[in-house]
Amino acid sequence: MATRIRRSAVPVVALSPTILIVLFAYVGTMGWTVWMSFTGSRLLPVNTFVGTEQYQRLFGDPRWLVSVQNMALFGVLFIGFCLVLGFLLAVAIDQRVRGEDGLRTIFLYPHAMSFIVTGLVWQWMMNPTLGIQEAVQSMGWASFRFDWVVRRDMALYAVVIAGVWQSAGLVMALMLAGLRGVDEELWKAARVDGIPTWRVYVSIVLPLLKPMIITSVVLLSIAVVKVYDLVVALTNGGPGTSTAVPAKYVMDYLFERQNIGLAAAASTVLLVTVLCVLAPWIYAEYFRKERGGA
Amino acid sequence: MSCAILSGAVLSGASAQEPLRAEVMHWWTSGGEAAGVRVFADAYEKAGGTWVDAAIGGGQNARAAAINRIVGGNPPTSSQFNTGRQFDDLVGQGLLVDLDAVAAEQKWRDVIPAPIVQAASREGKFYAVPVNIHGHNWMFYNTETFQKAGISEAPKTFDAFFADMDKLKAAGVTPIAWGGQPWQEALVFDAVLLGQGGKDLFYKVYRDKDEAAIKSEAFQRVAATFHRMRDYIDAGAPGRNWNDATSMVITGQAGIQIMGDWAKGDFIAAGKTPGKEAGCALVPGEAGYLMGGDVFVFPKIGGGAATEAQTLLAKTLLDPATQIAFNEKKGSIPVRTDVDVSSMDACARRGAELVKDPANQIPSVNFHVSADTVGALQDTITSYFNDPSATAEDFAADFASVMTAAR
16 A cells, blocks of 8 residues: 555656646746736736726727638648648658658758748748749740739738648658558558559548548647748738738737737637637547547 | 956955946847947947947847846846837836936936927936937938939929829839838828828827817828829838838839838948938928937836946937937937037938927827837728728728727
8 A cells, every 4th residue: 555655656756847847837827828818917917907808809909800810711721731732742752752762851841941931931932023923924924923922812822832831741751651650461452452542542541540640730730820930921911911810919919019918818819719629629539539448 | 267257256346436337228230220329338438337238139029128127127227118108117117217317407308309308208207318319201212213204303292292103103113112011001101191181180190089080081081192102012012121112212123212211321321322312301291200219218226336327328328429429320310409410411400400390390109109009000001001992981990999999
């Protein structure tokens, strides 16, 4: 009995610094931010309770509403294209092509760059007076147009392009690892049965890749919620407010606009959104399986 | 060795004749700006102090760092802010030193324009040292480009302005070098509001937050004029930095730029003399000088040598000779109206001349509303400008709701 207690106490003691850090640095700051969103803090944090005033202002602000819509649209397109493109790249490389190592490096390389660099490079390329449009036009195709970054209705898609370029390689790497884990026997059996290759991929390999897909979606979702630097470098939220995103809203009000209360309210909304999305998934992934396994 | 240095430090710490050490936080890092800071630093060292430079690139980063240090209990001797209401909360929380003794001794109230005095003080006491006045409603042009397009002088009315823009367009240059960032668009809007709408409308909108004035026909006419500028900008405008737009004017790719007088620094760096190759005129219409600028605030540090260092610094910053030397480098005009500006460039002299008359001293939007509201206005203005189908009426309604919420 005593040994058992001692044994179970050891990990708790060993982990106590970690637990303290988690409590203070993560849960504590989260709680503090939520509290701030109910105060009238402006330049400095103060403790005057103002109820839901900041939230009313937040949801009455057209820029915030545009930001949330943009995040949703960006999220769907970005995750969707990354998954499809990443999977196709992985399948292509998995065909034992020559120069596989080189190709893998090239596709994964964009992910090693910061979003700021990606944003700047794509901004130059898509700028109608400097980049691709100018180059093609000067080669003689005068009616060629590729000016998405400066068009209100298309600028967000320009952000998606740059984002997909950056992150599709990561998905490819994950998927490739999954593909390499598929049993060779399975392929042989399918071949013997005369099943077409695409059918094997769709019906057998894809279900086997589920853990890789989930990992990719989680990683990409995190990138979506925190998308800030890419937008700042590429469009800075413009033209107008057409590529505004929530993270930029938070940063602007926190620093430049000196309204900590409003920034905290916006962060809290983001936090709640993430929890709402994650909670059912965590439940489905971990808790139900445990019960089923037992 | 390290022992010797240590004991040396202890000794010098103990001696009473320690030089007055001032750690100054600011965001002046570009060429002309850094040269300006050097003027202050040299003047302070000459006056017997030690200047410790704490430059942080970018206004908002520098302000955030300063506020963190003030709140964290390790404040710098002095820190830069823009003239206006950015440091309201610091005064409200009692974190800043009241500079009234120095101000009274040096008679700041007599030599500094009233709106700047007001912006630097709260409840009748000085809490900041204003160091310069920037004009926000300048129009810069390349005289050579103007001649080629057949324009003899800067337009004085908005009708003439658009006629000239058409001439520039016909000559094959982009008429307006447009910086497509929200703050720049808001700056141009304010210049048009003052020029076309006039002083009274400007005050009614920003100072009185008068809803009827914002929804009035006069305001909507200003909005339409502002929106009309869309026809004279190029496709690469969205997101463009102000200095990239300035270089378009310098190289003759574009006709004019509406920008604050800090753009002058880039003209000078490119070898153009303000008033000659680099033409300058106020935005057409009402002749007022839309004023902005910088101030230094002094956080409470706890008396003794630190306070002495702060007093000395405050005096140095407003010393007449230092004021001229600093503002020549910085591109702005002295905050004191009693100094001799004859050594400055033609545009600065013009500005200083205007500011002598209180009727022309128009405080910019930063003097009237908080940084928060300034930001919300920028969102409204940039959305309106970048939407080809937006109407002046809707814009006026959005603008009014931001201003009434800020009452």
